[in-house]
Amino acid sequence: MTTAGKHRHEVFVSARDAQLHFRAGGALAAMRGKSRLIKAVDGVSFDICRGESVGLLGESGCGKTSMGRMLLKLEEATGGAVTFDGADLNTLRGEALRAFRTRAQLIFQNPFDAVNPRFTIRATLAEPLENAGVPPAEREQRIIAALELVRLPNPAEFLDRHPHQLSGGQLQRVVMARALILQPDFVVADEPVSMLDVSVRAGVLNVFRDVRDRLNLTAIYISHDLALVRYVCERTIVMYLGRIMEDGPTEDIVREPLHPYTRALVAAVPVPHPDQDHAPLPIGRGAPDPLNPPSGCVFRDRCPKAHARCAAEIPVPRQVGTRRVACHLYDEAGAAAPGKTA
Ligand SMILES: Nc1ncnc2c1ncn2[C@@H]1O[C@H](COP(=O)(O)OP(=O)(O)O)[C@@H](O)[C@H]1O
Ligand SMILES: [Mg+2]
Secondary structure, eight states: OOOOHHHHTTTEEEEEEEEEEEEEEEHHHHTTTOEEEEEEEEEEEEEEEEEEEEEEEOSTSSSSHHHHHHHHHSSOOOOEEEEETTTEEOOOHHHHHHHHHHHHHOOOHHHHHOOOSSHHHHHHHHHHHHHHHHHHHHHHHHHHHHHHHTTTSHHHHHHOOOGGGGHHHHHHHHHHHHTTTTOOEEEESSSTTTTTTTTHHHHHHHHHHHHHHHHTOOOEEEOOOHHHHHHHOEEEEEEETTTTEEEEHHHHHSSOSSHHHHHHHHHOOOSTTSSSSSOOSSSSSOOOTTTOSSSSSSSSSTTTTTHHHHHHHOOOOOEEETTOOGGGGGTTTTTTTTTOOO
């Protein structure tokens, strides 16, 4: 059996009822008993197999970055569990934690936040190698190889430059090279092209897809934009106010979204393409208030299909055809299989 075949359905990253709750208002408010809980991630479960690319999709504030940071142990889960290659992240210590920090990497949203403006590109890329104990004599070659991997032309010419001397697209490639230089097997890319001009997005995304395939990376791609997720990921998890609304193959979701929230996201992107911005969502109000989520289904106050049960009961995700959907429209088993929804 080939390595790819062996790993095909092996669960690599998983979340089990994972929670990340923050105290709003900080320590002072907490002392006065005035703090309130922000449930950035609130009971999320999924399995991701080795080599899979999964998009995390949803409007701003729905908990995508929080979820991504928890998967990388940059935030500690406040409830439930996240596991990586069979190990519970909460219990990782010492050498196992060091190995995890090499294997799992974040590609930042804003390339200018991800690098020190006073560092040259060489120093930017040498830092993770130095931390990992790579001998100085090997570093230059590894740096050049990483920049070639992200298809930065003539990489040697960039080594002595500073971040402000690069274009946004060039700098995002450097940021990607930095995340990849230790040869991770898991990456979380948090809106990696949202700060870039639309004209250079497709180029950076192509590099991301190409590198992911060549290195057989398991990847989480975070975006508020369905067109970008569709361009990069075979599977999409749709989040709203800290919960999963729908999870399934991206093409199925685009062709026939089941959850009313997903339907709104799809309706806002008539012809999904990475080169265009999307229309406003065809549902009321802007970003929801995480401090005052509705009872029952968190989406119900914007949902055109909401009924009495939605206020009373939190819907649990159910298998509907190729997807898992958390919506009372799909409660009766088989009652609303794909193709039979209004
Ligand atoms: N460190 C934090 N402290 C308090 N609240 C936070 C913190 N990080 C995120 N939040 C809140 O959690 C919610 C989800 O945020 P985030 O994960 O950044 O969403 P997204 O990436 O989907 O825009 C938001 O209401 C945000 O204000
Ligand atoms: Mg975010």
